[in-house]
Amino acid sequence: MSQYPMTARGAELLRAELHELKSVKRPKIIEAIAEAREHGDLKENAEYHAAREQQSFCEGRIQDIEGKLSNAQIIDVTKMPNNGKVIFGATVTLLNVETDEETAYRIVGDDEADIKQNLISINSPIARGLIGKELDDVVNIQTPGGTVEFEIINVDYI
Structure with a gap:
């Protein structure tokens, strides 16, 4: 299993x-x-x-x-050194390059995911696009409305 x-x-x-x-x-x-x-x-x-x-x-x-x-x-990411890399459990603040809108997401397990609380599943398209990226990286995420360009402006292990 x-x-x-x-x-x-x-x-x-x-x-x-x-x-x-x-x-x-x-x-x-x-x-x-x-x-x-x-x-x-x-x-x-x-x-x-x-x-x-x-x-x-x-x-x-x-x-x-x-x-x-x-x-x-x-x-438990709080016990890990923050090296600016997006990992499971991290809280990531993104800047939508097109709209200048900031959004923070925490990457969590499937059972914990709740988009209303900005908790996204590790298996969601946004999380899959962010995992392994680092602070100040620019990423293109495929969304239902098309590809959106985000800049990672903060990574917290809280």
Whole structure:
């Protein structure tokens, strides 16, 4: 099984979600199933079927998180010397050469990606175009709207 790159923060968020699922949601679902069973005939018991479906989703998510954490390659860039190179976990500030617009992205694992928080997946076109580049490099990134030219104006390992 291959390893999945993940930031230390991303791993911590997954561990917190796993704890919530196991210690809060799972017991509530088990209680709901027991309560629904007391209502009698299980064939036509919508509450029972809904609770079982919730249990299935919950257990699936628990297995998914446990699998990801067991195969996670946790990378903490705060413990690495900043040499200005764009790597996994780095926060990169880009200047759109055409519009003079600045944007900062943090390159994270697939599960952590959230474009609204400027967290982009290592597998996104922007991240793939940036990995390995250095401060002051000019890169051309293929976007749905065409090729965009960016200058890397800052690289932080935070």
